[in-house]
Amino acid sequence: MPFTERTRDPRAYRHWPGHVEADYLYTSGVAADHFFRELRDHGRLLGARCTKCGRQWVPPKLFCEECFVEVHDWVDLPREGRVAATCVVRVDPHGTPLGTPEVWGFIRFQGFEGGFVHRLLISPTRARAGLTVRAVLKPDGARSGAITDIEGFAPAGP
Amino acid sequence: MTARIPRFPGVELGPKDLESGVVTTVRYRPEAKFAWSAGEAMTRFLAELEQGRLIARECKGCDRILFPPRMFCEECYRPTDAWVYVRDTGTIETYSISYLDTDARRITEPILVGVVSIDGASPKMGMMHYFGEMSKDDIRIGMRVQAKWRAARDRTGSVLDIEYFRPMRGG
Amino acid sequence: MRKVAVVGAGMTLFRRRLQETGKELSFEAARMALDQARMEIGDVDAVIHGTAPDAFDGVHMKGEYLLDGSGGRRKPYMRVFTGGGTGVFSAIAGYWHVASGLADVALVVNEEKMSSCQPHPQSVFAYIWDPILDRPLRPNLVWIFAMEMNRYMTVHGIPYEDIARVAVKNKRNAVGHPCAQLPDANITLEDVMNSEMMAWPVRRLDISPPSDGAAAVVLASEDVVRKRRLKDQAAWIKGVGWCIDSTMWTDRDLVFPEYVNRAAKMAYAQAKIDRPRKQIDFAEPYDPFDYKELHHLEGLGLAEKGKAGLMTREGITERDGALPVCPSGGLLGVGNPIAATLGIKIGELYWQLTGQAGKRQIPHEVHTGVTQAWGDLMQYGCVVVMGT
Numbered sequence: 117m118p119f120t121e122r123t124r125d126p127r128a129y130r131h132w133p134g135h136v137e138a139d140y141l142y143t144s145g146v147a148a149d150h151f152f153r154e155l156r157d158h159g160r161l162l163g164a165r166c167t168k169c170g171r172q173w174v175p176p177k178l179f180c181e182e183c184f185v186e187v188h189d190w191v192d193l194p195r196e197g198r199v200a201a202t203c204v205v206r207v208d209p210h211g212t213p214l215g216t217p218e219v220w221g222f223i224r225f226q227g228f229e230g231g232f233v234h235r236l237l238i239s240p241t242r243a244r245a246g247l248t249v250r251a252v253l254k255p256d257g258a259r260s261g262a263i264t265d266i267e268g269f270a271p272a273g274p
Numbered sequence: 275m276t277a278r279i280p281r282f283p284g285v286e287l288g289p290k291d292l293e294s295g296v297v298t299t300v301r302y303r304p305e306a307k308f309a310w311s312a313g314e315a316m317t318r319f320l321a322e323l324e325q326g327r328l329i330a331r332e333c334k335g336c337d338r339i340l341f342p343p344r345m346f347c348e349e350c351y352r353p354t355d356a357w358v359y360v361r362d363t364g365t366i367e368t369y370s371i372s373y374l375d376t377d378a379r380r381i382t383e384p385i386l387v388g389v390v391s392i393d394g395a396s397p398k399m400g401m402m403h404y405f406g407e408m409s410k411d412d413i414r415i416g417m418r419v420q421a422k423w424r425a426a427r428d429r430t431g432s433v434l435d436i437e438y439f440r441p442m443r444g445g
Numbered sequence: 446m447r448k449v450a451v452v453g454a455g456m457t458l459f460r461r462r463l464q465e466t467g468k469e470l471s472f473e474a475a476r477m478a479l480d481q482a483r484m485e486i487g488d489v490d491a492v493i494h495g496t497a498p499d500a501f502d503g504v505h506m507k508g509e510y511l512l513d514g515s516g517g518r519r520k521p522y523m524r525v526f527t528g529g530g531t532g533v534f535s536a537i538a539g540y541w542h543v544a545s546g547l548a549d550v551a552l553v554v555n556e557e558k559m560s561s562c563q564p565h566p567q568s569v570f571a572y573i574w575d576p577i578l579d580r581p582l583r584p585n586l587v588w589i590f591a592m593e594m595n596r597y598m599t600v601h602g603i604p605y606e607d608i609a610r611v612a613v614k615n616k617r618n619a620v621g622h623p624c625a626q627l628p629d630a631n632i633t634l635e636d637v638m639n640s641e642m643m644a645w646p647v648r649r650l651d652i653s654p655p656s657d658g659a660a661a662v663v664l665a666s667e668d669v670v671r672k673r674r675l676k677d678q679a680a681w682i683k684g685v686g687w688c689i690d691s692t693m694w695t696d697r698d699l700v701f702p703e704y705v706n707r708a709a710k711m712a713y714a715q716a717k718i719d720r721p722r723k724q725i726d727f728a729e730p731y732d733p734f735d736y737k738e739l740h741h742l743e744g745l746g747l748a749e750k751g752k753a754g755l756m757t758r759e760g761i762t763e764r765d766g767a768l769p770v771c772p773s774g775g776l777l778g779v780g781n782p783i784a785a786t787l788g789i790k791i792g793e794l795y796w797q798l799t800g801q802a803g804k805r806q807i808p809h810e811v812h813t814g815v816t817q818a819w820g821d822l823m824q825y826g827c828v829v830v831m832g833t
Contacts, residue, residue, distance in 0.1 A: 130312035130320055130431065132577050136304070139563040140503035144298040145466030146285060152298040178465075179472040181513045184486035186476070261298035282624050283473035284458030284658070285465060292560070297464050302503065310576045320577070341696075342578055348691055368599075368699060370591030371645035376583035378567040384645075387588055389695050399696045402579055410645070415599045434581050 144261070147178040150190070156261040159253050163228050165189040174228045181229075196250055196272045197223040202236065202243040219243045223269050235268030248272045315343045318357065324431040326423050330395050332356045341395035360394030362421035363442055367391050367400060371410045386413055390439050406438035418442040446544040448667040450679035451536075451795040451831070453482030456660035456788030459626045459780030462560040463657040467502050468514030470659035471556045474788070475516050478552070478661035483673065489663075490548035492517035494524045495535025495555035497783035497820075500569035503561045515554040521547075527827065528820030529733065530687070531555065532786035534827045537685045539664045544682075549666045553791075556659040557782035566655050573822065587652070591644040593699040593823055594736040598646060600700045601751030603739075605646060609637040610757045611735035612650050612777050618764055619774025621804030624788070626656055626780035637735075653733045656780035660788025662795065680798035680831050683813070684718070686711030687827035694822050705744030705817060705826035712815070713746075716830040721746040725830070726811035727768065727797065729790045731819040732775040741817055742770065744826065769807050772797060783820075790816040794831045 144152050147164060154160040164176030168183040172191055180187050205218040217240050224231040236243060237252060249269035259265035292299055312320060315331065319342060322329040330341035335350030339358055347354050369388025375381050386408065391400035405413060406422060419439035429435040455477025457463070457470050465473065471494070479485065494515045496507045504510045508524025515522075521542075527534040532555060539553040559566040570586040598605065612632075619628035632650075640650040670679050688707040691697060709721070718724045730741035739753035747768060748756050756762055762770035773779055773793035776786055794814040796802040813832040819825060 126311070128317070129314065130317045131309040132312055134308045134310060134576055134580070136306040136308065136572055138304055138306075138500060138503065138569050140302045140304075140561045141292055141563050142300045142302065142503065142561050143287070143292070143464050143466065144300065145469050146464060147469065148466070149298050149464065156298070177513075178469045179476070179514065181518050184472070184476065184479070184516050186472075261295075262300055282456065282458050283465075283477070284460060284463050284470070284624075286458060286460045287462040287464050287560075289462070292462060304503075308576075312577055316577050342693070344693075348693075368592040368596035370588050370595060370647070372585060372588055372591065373642050374585045374587055374644055376571060376585050378565055378585060378587075387582070387584070388592055398698050401695050402582060402584065404582065415596065432581055433578060 145178065147176045147187070151176050152261040152265075155265050156259040159256065161193040161251060162190050163193050163225070165191045172228045174225060174230045175232070193225050193228065196248050197225045197231070197269065199236065199245055199247040199249055200224045200231065201245055204240040204243055221269065223249060232266070234266060237268040237270040242271070313345070315345045319343050320431040323433065323435040324429045326426065326429070326435070328360050328362055328392060330358050330360045332358045338396040339394065339399070341392050341399040342401060358394070360392050362423070364390040364392040364400060364419060364439070366405070366413070366415055366417045366419060367398065368415055369405065369413055371413070384410055386410060390419055401433070403433070403436060404438040405440070407440035412441070447546055449540050449543040449664050449682045450667070450670050450675070451662050451682065451791065452665045452670060452675045452679050453478045453480070453484070453663040454661065454788065454792040454795045455481060456624055456785070456792055457658050458624045459656040459658040459782055459785070461626065461654060461656060463558070467504070467507070467511050467556045467558045470558065470657065471511050471514035471554050474556070474659035474661040475514070475552060475554045478663050481678070482663040482665070482675065484550065484663060486516045489516060489520065489550050489552045491521040491542045491551045493535050493539045493542065493551060493553045494522065495526070495531040495553065495784040495787065496524065497526065497528060497531055497557055498569070498573070500572060501557060501559045501562050501566050501783070511556055516552055527825050529731065529783055530818045530820030530825040530827045531784040532731070533790050533816055533818035533829055534687060535784065535787060536662060536664070536791045536829060537687060537827055539662070540682050540685055543664050543666050549669050551664045552661065553664060553787070554659065554661040555784035555787040557785045558657045559655045559782060560657050585644065587644045587647055589694070589823060590734050591647045594646050594734065596699045597736060597740055603751060603754045606634060606638060607754030607758050608736045608739060609634055609651065611732065611738045612637045614757065614763060615732060615735075615738070615771050615775040615777040617778070618772055618805065619778025622774045622779050624658070625774055625778055627654055628774060628778055647734065651735045653776035653781035656782040658780060658782035658785040658788070660785045660792055662787065662791055678799055680795045680833060682829060683832045684712035684714070684716030684830040685828070686713075686715070689821065690824040692822055692824060694824065699823065701750060702740055702744035702819070702826060704824055705741055705819065705828070706746070708826040708828045709745045709817070712828040712830050716832075718830065721815070722768070725768070725813050725815050727772060727807055727814045728770045729773060729775070729793050729814065729816040730770065731786070731790070731817055732771055732777050733781055735777060737819065738771060738775070741819065745815060745817060745828065764805070765808050772802070772805050772807055774805070786818065790818060791829060794829070798831060798833050
């Protein structure tokens with residue numbers, strides 16, 4: 117008889133608790149370093165353009181996924197993007213209910229591959245795909261060169 | 275190729291560059307908590323440690339006493355057959371004199387650590403543990419050792435219920 | 446099975462810290478390998494990515510994370526992982542793809558970015574240990590290697606200086622390597638033997654450094670080699686083997702790497718090698734520690750048990766010796782970005798066999814080389830034999 121068939125009550129087994137501790141420091145990399153510096157120092161949002169196929173990537177990459185060649189042309193993102201999908205978040209990562217629900221979205225830009233997953237600075241009732249939005253940045257001097265320099269995306273225009 | 279390419283890709287950073295903001299970086303510290311099931315063999319093994327005993331499993335397929343105990347034999351690939359107590363004495367198979375602690379920090383008083391094959395188990399079967407009551411000049415491969423158990427009230431059902439292995443007296 | 450050749454290889458610098466992300470490093474190495482093979486990503490039928498524990502880069506599911514940089518998008522793609530063995534094993538996995546006929550061209554890309562882990566990758570090595578039997582003792586990874594080295598030295602009566610000579614040889618060999626992290630033309634035996642004691646018998650210079658880096662190779666079928674006229678830059682994979690021993694490492698005698706020996710026998714049988722010492726011209730065994738080169742030479746059947754140190758002392762394993770070993774400079778000299786050691790194992794065999802190793806080129810003619818990597822909890826061996 118295999119021993120597994122004799123296992124009548126798994127609660128009878130000891131459990132050994134433990135904690136995996138680790139600490140990381142990630143470089144943003146060659147392409148994203150340029151992107152984040154421009155964001156931090158000049159409040160600009162950039163994409164990268166492949167000279168071979170013309171595809172434009174955001175966030176920028178060092179290489180074109182399609183052509184697999186190095187990419188070094190930089191282009192400004194359009195001021196306005198479009199929400200492709202939304203999500204209303206009511207619990208934090210530990211499952212604790214949030215006092216105020218958060219709205220998140222996937223924001224795309226015309227003519228660009230990719231986009232940003234980021235906060236939408238709107239109430240849950242207004243969350244919908246197709247919304248035109250604009251990035252809201254932290255003020256000059258408060259930006260550190262990270263994706264959190266963008267506070268979120270707010271509806272553009274009236 | 276290697277002779278023809280003058281420069282290989284890669285942007286080297288110095289030890290301070292990551293901290294000083296020369297390049298943009300992001301920090302992250304994951305929170306990961308686990309409860310590993312000890313399973314059938316280790317649950318019994320830990321309970322026996324709390325009683326001050328070492329236990330193994332016998333495999334009738336290869337006639338071996340498997341230590342640490344397990345519910346299946348890797349060699350025969352069948353369930354093991356019976357619980358067998360083994361002794362708390364053994365032989366140092368190998369060891370190190372470590373000037374590094376677990377986090378690779380330098381320490382001045384070295385840790386003596388190694389593998390002890392346990393008497394009563396099949397040859398070479400043993401466990402890793404610390405050594406004590408001996409100096410770095412006394413320790414050697416082949417040395418006979420015995421478990422130094424913690425006082426019964428201090429045991430928790432852990433490999434640390436053995437404080438260390440010490441030289442076997444008169445053996 | 447079809448014949449499979451390596452037709453291009455690339456690697457990045459190996460350094461303690463690189464700015465590139467893992468994706469970017471993967472791209473740089475893969476692009477170099479494709480350029481050398483005169484191919485574009487569209488010519489690649491399948492991509493194999495090799496990378497070691499997720500905990501070093503600090504990205505879970507690293508295979509998926511790195512696939513765009515590896516050229517795997519919208520292709521048959523897989524990640525392989527056999528601990529430190531990944532450096533050679535990913536090429537074996539690439540070999541299956543082409544040898545089986547499922548792919549004509551396979552791109553193998555390996556990456557490691559250990560500098561993400563702070564302050565030192567050592568801290569996450571703790572989680573490779575059994576949580577119940579080993580981890581409460583708060584082991585340091587160097588301990589197990591120190592224990593293995595001690596057993597190997599003591600049982601065979603090998604003097605420490607014969608082991609330290611390996612570190613001297615490899616760090617000197619690395620001087621010719623454009624990617625090397627720790628080349629040292631002037632290193633002496635005394636430097637190694639007097640370096641800081643970490644965990645006796647292991648001293649600081651017995652250990653290879655943690656590194657960031659990436660490497661890639663392009664594998665092609667015989668048809669592709671002929672049609673694309675790549676014969677002059679092709680080195681052929683003659684045999685592959687791999688084997689793993691028990692995870693219960695405290696039940697094994699650490700004196701001999703049985704798993705490497707079994708993997709070597711598997712590869713030699715395929716390559717029709719029955720007298721390895723006579724039929725193999727040079728070797729790139731895995732050398733994360735200097736004693737491991739010796740241990741592995743014995744496992745590979747290139748030295749008698751306990752005698753590899755003597756071969757090193759006699760100069761047989763120098764670049765101009767009768768059996769050059771680690772002419773690349775090895776992990777000890779070039780660096781140890783775990784899986785990316787592909788570039789100094791399979792990559793070096795390729796460059797040596799095709800006469801492209803530059804300053805590192807073995808001065809006499811070589812036709813057959815063997816490489817091997819080692820991983821998991823001192824239990825895994827994989828072996829590749831390549832020839833002209």
